[in-house]
Amino acid sequence: MSASEPVARVLIDSALPQLDRLFDYAVPERLDAIAVPGVRVKVPLRSAGRIAEGYLVERAATSEAKGELARLEEVVSEARVLTPEVRALTRRLADRAAGSANDLVRLAVPRRQVRVEKAWLAAGPVAALALPEPVHPSGYGAGLTDAVSRGARIALHAVPRLVQAQGTWIGHWAASLAALAVTTLASGRSAILVVPDYRDQEQLETALAAIAPEGHVQRMDARQSNPDRYRAFLACLEGAPRIVVGNRSAVYAPVQDLGLIALWDDGDPLHAEPLSPGVHARDAALVRQEQSGCALVVAGHTRSTEVQRLVELGWFEAHEPERHAAPRVIPTAEQDDGGERMAAIARIPSSAWRIARDALEHGPVLVQVARPGNSAAAARRGEPVAVTVDAGRTAEDLGRAFPRTRVIVADGERPVQRVDGRPALVIATRGAEPIADGGYRAVLLLDGPRMLSRESLRVAEDCLRWWSNAVALAAEHATTVLVGVGGAPARALVTWRQELLAASELEDRRRLRFPPAVRTATIASDLPTVRQVLHELDELPHVDALEPEPVDEGRFRAVVRFDYGAGRAVAEHLRAAVIRNATGRRSVAREGGSRPRARLQVRLDGPEAFG
Incomplete structure (x- = not known):
């Protein structure tokens, strides 16, 4: 790079944990105008001798890297698909879960659909849509709406009955969350509504169709075709306030000026992300609420022990229905x-x-x-x-x-x-x-x-x-x-x-030191690797481990328990162990030859820790 070339810091799209950091590249003059934060780029990988894809995260005047910087190969598109808020969210969640931000970015940013993206870029800025009038949920009084407007965290006990929306019967909970979303939209802010499955989503969409103006609601879920999902994702980037309805990955929707996240039935196991690093939708919502200052409503007919813990800590306000007889x-x-x-x-x-x-x-x-x-x-x-x-x-x-x-x-x-x-x-x-x-x-x-x-x-x-x-x-x-x-x-x-x-x-x-009273981590690999990781964690306070148990041939699993205050230190230690394991020798010696090094797998707060 020449002394006059600016620097682009790039997150490379790779499953390798050792590449989960920003890499500096020089920005050639031909790309300077379009190489802006958020766009997809292609960059050379010196060690592998190939071209990799990634996201340009930020620009800088200089680099602290030693030696000459390689140059950006290409800006794939001018669409700025990785917003600063989502980038910060995925980074923090990955650090909390001892995982890679790349894995979470793949959940947050759908695979590129070229035709859809070109049509969206060609269309240009969209016309502003008229905002609706506020709609207050029935059965709760003004206190609930006021709490949402001031950005509170709310544990909402749903009214256990059905209501009608445009002649269709739906759960009262769906009508309530739709009303809170529309009221948030009326204030010029966006709302994200996250549900476990398509049955719940259909009820929410029915409720919103009755009270939300056309064009404001975006569906984002796994049942959509790839073009439709990408089209909805791009619509969230347009800057206008939106109501997003979808399953667990909708919590990452790149809406602007977020005013509300609502999560229905957080105890449903469908809210647990099976893909690494396995961040639960509730945890993603909690972190995003803290970062954005929006309101967070976790609603259900029951209360999970995770939410009960946060209520008892004063982190959540409990809101009950008014004057409703129990079933x-x-x-x-x-x-x-x-x-x-x-x-x-x-x-x-x-x-x-x-x-x-x-x-x-x-x-x-x-x-x-x-x-x-x-x-x-x-x-x-x-x-x-x-x-x-x-x-x-x-x-x-x-x-x-x-x-x-x-x-x-x-x-x-x-x-x-x-x-x-x-x-x-x-x-x-x-x-x-x-x-x-x-x-x-x-x-x-x-x-x-x-x-x-x-x-x-x-x-x-x-x-x-x-x-x-x-x-x-x-x-x-x-x-x-x-x-x-x-x-x-x-x-x-x-x-x-x-x-x-x-x-x-x-x-x-x-009393038993079981979650959610404590956090947990499961560690799986061969027995020497598991024991080495446990030995390193022994140095940390408020951490204890259960004896490793065999899970299949040559593979063992151990469960580690730790207090919430030790979460950052435990995650950092485990992440370092994963990187060492990935970058170490490809095989270990044994009598008569060698065998592949066992992969170290780590998951924090997973449901498998105690069944």
């Missing part, structure tokens, strides 16, 4: 002595059978079960049968117990999103329950003991979340029967005080 939930034993023959055929308690029978005179009844399929048919074929009675078998039994009644099965293999208001038995697995017009006239929650027998740290809060979400689909004054469950989960559901279970679970985990 009617009746616990009952798995078997009772009601003597109803049809109840015995259906293999449900007589009290539940009578409630379902009476409710079917007025409309549909929901029956929630644990698993899909048909174990009865499997048994006839000589296949192993699980203890749980599944959706197919339950449908057969209830069909005999309620002759001449429609039976609808909804599960992962047979998705059903909506049913009409006519009488029907709707047998649905947890999380696959359709919305019924006007709400279900009764809800039966079966398989509770089997759901609770699952080996998982989160089993109680997961079950309460599944049950509560099903109860919220009931019509007003409808009865829900919880079969065969007692103790704290049943009390929390019957009293509709789910936060009590979250508080109890959190207290138990504090």
